Amino acid sequence: MPSFRFTVDGRRVSVNAEPEMPLLYALRNDLGLDNPHFGCGLAQCGACTVHLDGEPVRSCVLPVSAASGRTVTTLKGLGTPDKPHPLQAAYVEEQVPQCGYCINGWVMTAAAYLKKNPKASDAQLRDALAGLKCRCGTHVAILRAIKRAQARLA
Amino acid sequence: MTTLTRREFLKTSGALVVSFAAPPLTGALAQVAGGKPALVPTELDSWIAVLPDGRVQAFFGKMDMGQGLEVVIAQIVADELDVACDKVDVLMGDTGTSCNQGGASGSTGVSNGGRLLRSAAAEARRLLLESGSKRLGVPAEQLRVEEGIILSQDGRKVAYSELVGGKYFHHPVEWNKQVGNAMDIKVRAKPKTPQEYRVVGKSFARRDVAWKVYGTDRFVTDVRVKGMLHARVIRPPRAACKVRGVDEASIRSIRGARVVREKDFVAVVAPREWDAVRAAQMLKVDWHALDGAFPAMDSLHEHIRSAKVVKREEPVKKGDLAAAFSAPGVRIVEAQYEWPFQSHASMGPGCAVADAKADRCTVWTGSQKPHFVRDGVAKLLGMAPEKVRAIWVAGPGSYGRNDAGDAALDAAFLSKAAGKPVRVQGMRADGTAWDPKGPACVHRARAAIDASGKVIGYEFVAKGFSRQHIATNESDPADSLVGQATGIPAKGTQIFGVPAESYGFENKLLAWETIAPLVENCSPLRTAHMRDPVGPEIHFGAEQFIDELAAAVGEDPVAFRLRYLTDPRHQAVVKAAAEKAGWQARNSSERTMKGRGIAFAERNGTAVAAVAEVEVERSTGRIWARRVVVAHDCGLVINPQGLRYTIEGNVVQGISRAVYEQVRFDRDAVSSVDWASYPILEMQDAPAAIEVVLINRPEVAPSGAGEPTMRVIPAAVANAFFDATGVRLRKAPLNAERVKAALSRA
Incomplete structure (x- = not known):
């Protein structure tokens, strides 16, 4: 399986996966970032939303390959109890x-x-x-x- | 004081460790020395504990589904025990630490669940005072308690933690031998009177908000157990399908993926979740399908009208209806109202993780009734219930018996079959097409009005699919898809309901009738409880009909209701809602496409009235409920802010169900499979304002709030639509297509 490198919440990461695997599965299962949620897998509900280079995307339909070399932000990267958005x-x-x-x-x-x-x-x-x-x-x-x-x- | 985050607290208490290895069963009281009594309702220690640091633990067999019940229970316990509210931790939904109080069910979290915890806390305080009295050598009547410290008049003191922290009470309480919602205990202590409450009645903040907003704790979908496999269950493409064969070779290209099949139950498991998803898409299953299991969707209500009645009950019957309807000079008003099947359509499809060993099983579930999950899993796996532990973890939304109940039993079954822990989550269609449904129904209403304009006869008959084709919980595999697919036939219970009101019509009949399910087993249209079971369904008809009667006699809808309602609390909510809404009687013949409507209902002691103000767009058929005013009386108010927000959620979900929601199907299958084919209310259509009037009655024991408002919203919207347009919409949902068609006929 090919490897994809990108940045998540300020951390550089690498994920081995099929290029078409949705980013959501990489974030949740490979990187342990659970805040994007599976709601529909069809980009109809938004529960899986992350920012890709600052733009909101539905990670349940975005192929992990599309994140390659780019910057992903999840809810935890947006703010924390100490430094809330x-x-x-x-x-x-x-x-x-x-x-x-x-x-x-x-x-x-x-x-x-x-x-x-x-x-x-x-x-x-x-x-x-x-x-x-x-x-x-x-x-x-x-x-x-x-x-x-x-x-x-x- | 140190404030622990929820996760830190859970770590400390051992109730739920972060790695999600099954926590030790003695964990909740790990800091407390001495032998732990059995977890049975007859032991005070099953309900309440005082830890060495003075914190209090309340063990609660009901669940907070996000409406603020957790902090409300803490408030009740804190008040009885005279400790600060933030000193009380509420441990919910773990069968290893709580008795079966029925889970989230019937809006009884406060009325039943809170009552029991109040008794337990009061008894604990009595015992602590007794013990403090001995320690200080002062009679108990001369002692008072402040923040968990017992004080004498001359200034001596002893803390609860010094008396019992580190020990169990070992004190019996009298259990009423009921399991579930009705579970209760009797104690010697006399609970406080409302005048003595300091914590109850105040708006303490909820405890599950911050972690949900910052993502610092886990949902059931985030539970991971070492070595677990991911599973997807393959539901049949049609209703009433049998499996002829499975081509296991069709997923051979996916590393580690394999098929689990037992009779008509088919699933795939794989170490990686994406592989399980792909395998489920790729697997070739040869289904033997029955054609035309369902009637055409357009003829659903005709089917209900003409179907044989399986069971009929007449809960309200008084006077001589036949005489009233045949009295000389009476005018008869008649109408029928139709409601579709509806889906829970929770935000995320059902999910569960199970770790089944040869002789025991642990299940992490989002089901709102984990104790019943324990019982169902035990039966499914052939184990004693005490060998199964079900641990509730917040799920992706729960409004009754949704697909979470099926996921829990699926996971247990698959874990046993695979010999490894298994996490199962549905895809969107599993949560929309395959969850148990709210029942479709038709209501026939009829009234006799005499020459003076008085209603002298009133009849309302609700007819539909039973509200419990499968039971309200998953304690029996016969009520689950995995059970039915593996050969355990559905049992089904025949039950519906009638309007809940106090209209004093002299001759009155309220009856219900149920019909047989369309498909007996493994039906995607099987019915079960969905938020306020049959409440919105019935009152959509009943409260529109009351408006139709008011119109028939030329009376204002508010005045008409006040004339006939006999219960003063019912009258009070109608008056309060009308007053807050600025209701004015008017001649409704002027149709401005803006209107207001009222609806009223009662639900197990809670009275609620809503006024909806709507705007109708003729060109698009859009109905916008711009403003909704609710007057709500559930007796004693414990947490006003939490109550308001609970009512708001009901209002919005109620508008959604009234205006947008219907399960679509064709002759063979349910075709509502996602949010496009099962639309719900979205932000553009949310009200501009929801105003809530809380009628607090400290002298009346609290009743429920999780559901009552749901039942008045659909009729309030439909009555407002009539006020705006002069057109009656007697078929739900009042969607754009239907509105346009009705207005073009008008």
């Missing part, structure tokens, strides 16, 4: 997650979007977050948290 701090303050399985996708997608459009309106945020799923119905809390983070970023 403003979105993470806001999510904790607003007590957003219920089952919590989808949260990775919402935080990673919103973090990338707010970089481009920190002052996004409610309507823009709703559009930007289209395609993400939350089965527990925490959408209203998610919007509250993002607006709280926006206030902090402003």
Whole structure:
């Protein structure tokens, strides 16, 4: 099996895998990075989202070969309890997650979007977050948290 | 005080070690010396422990599915024991450390689960005071407790930890001999009165939020056991399939992949997960399929209407209905309402890890009922239940008996067959097409109105597939796909339900009827409990019909409900919701494509009313529930913030089920296999505002909140749609296609 080298959360890594194996399996099983979750394997829910060179991608359909030589960021690379990303701090303050399985996708997608459009309106945020799923119905809390983070970023 | 992270705490307590080797069964009380009594409901030590450092452990046989139950239990125990809330750790869902209180079930986490833990904590405090009294030589009545320290009036003190930390209570409690939700104990201590609560009633933060936001702890999908194999189960391409043969050579090119087959159960296992996924895609299985197991989807409700009734019950029957309907001069109003099959469609497909040895088995499961998983695995593997340990680890969403229950038994079966630990997770279709479904149904409603406009006769008959084609838990392999595929026939229970309300119509019949399942065994349309079982289904009809009656007599929907509801708590939530929403009676003949609707229901002691404000787009058929107001009375409120967020989740999931969700199928198979073919609500359609009015009744024992709001949302939205458009939508979901069609006919 060929070997693919890339950077994850500031660490240089190498994974031996079939080129078409989705990045998600490399992150979870080869590198032990569990925060991207398997939700659908079809890029329909976002639970597997990571940043590839700063852009949100669905790692459940992105071949590991496509990450070669590039920089991957996972939820843990975004922020930690000691150095939280403003979105993470806001999510904790607003007590957003219920089952919590989808949260990775919402935080990673919103973090990338707010970089481009920190002052996004409610309507823009709703559009930007289209395609993400939350089965527990925490959408209203998610919007509250993002607006709280926006206030902090402003 | 040192605050431990959840993982550090679990490490310390030994309840769940990071490597996920099975923790020792005595681990939870490892710091406590002395012989541990058996884990039985009759021992106080099965419920509560005081550790040498003064921390308290509560052993809880129910689970927090993300609605904040964990901290609520800590609050209840802290109040009874007079310790700080953050000194109480709640250990949930490990059959090695807790008794079977039924898991997450029926919104009984606080009402039943909390009641028991309250009794246990009160009894522990009584014993500690007794012991402190001896130590200090002061009568117990003259002692008080502050933060786990017993104090006398003259300033002497002794800490709980000095009295019992390091020892077991070895104290019997009286068990009511019930297992599951009804489990309860009787103790000598008298629990505190609501006036004495200091911790209950306050919004303590949940304990599972930070690790979920920072990704610092694990879901069940992240459990890894040394040497484990990855598995994928191959569900049949159609309902009612038998396996003729499996071509094992078809996956020969994948290193280490192999087939496990027993009768009609087929799976692949491989050391690498991606190999298991590929092998499942590549494996050639020769299926013997039965054609046309299902009716055409368009005729589903016609099938239900005409199907033979298997069981009928009439839980509410009073007066003389026949006389009322044939009274001279009465006007008859009739309507029927239809609800589709719905899928739990949890965020991630079911997952479990099992390590089956010859004489014992450990299962890590996301099922909300791990004690029943233990029982089911024991039966499946032919072991005594005490040889099986089921450990709950937070799963990818759970709203009832979803596919997590099947995954647990699949994993155990495969681990035994493969002789190694096995992790199984479904693919998306396993979570959408193959999870147990909420039942499709048709409701017939009829009312007789006399010349004065009074409703003198009322009849509501719910008819549908049973809500329990398979049981509400996985304690019997007959209720699992692996059990049925390996030859254990489904048992099935016939049960449905009727509206829960207090409308005082003089002559009244509330009845239900069930029909036979479409396919007996291994059916992707088998039914089981899904959040508020039959609640949204029934009240979608019942609460629309109440609106139709109000319209028939020309009365405002709020005023009509208040006229007939007899229970003051029911009236109170209707009034509170209407008031908060700024409800004004008006002539509804003006149709502006904006409207508001109300719905009310009761659920096991909890009363809830919702007002939905909707906007309808004629060109697209989109319904947007812009604002939803909920008034909620579940007795004593323990954690207002947690309760609000639980209600919010119900509102959004309720809108999703009312407007978007239906399981699609053709004559042979379920065709809802992913999020494209089973759409749910997305962010663009989330309400702009959800406003919650909590009616706190400290004098009333708390009832549930995990589900009641779900049942009023669909009718509130449908009633608002009528208010906006003048058109009744009596078939759920109220999706764009249906809205456009209805408006073009209007």
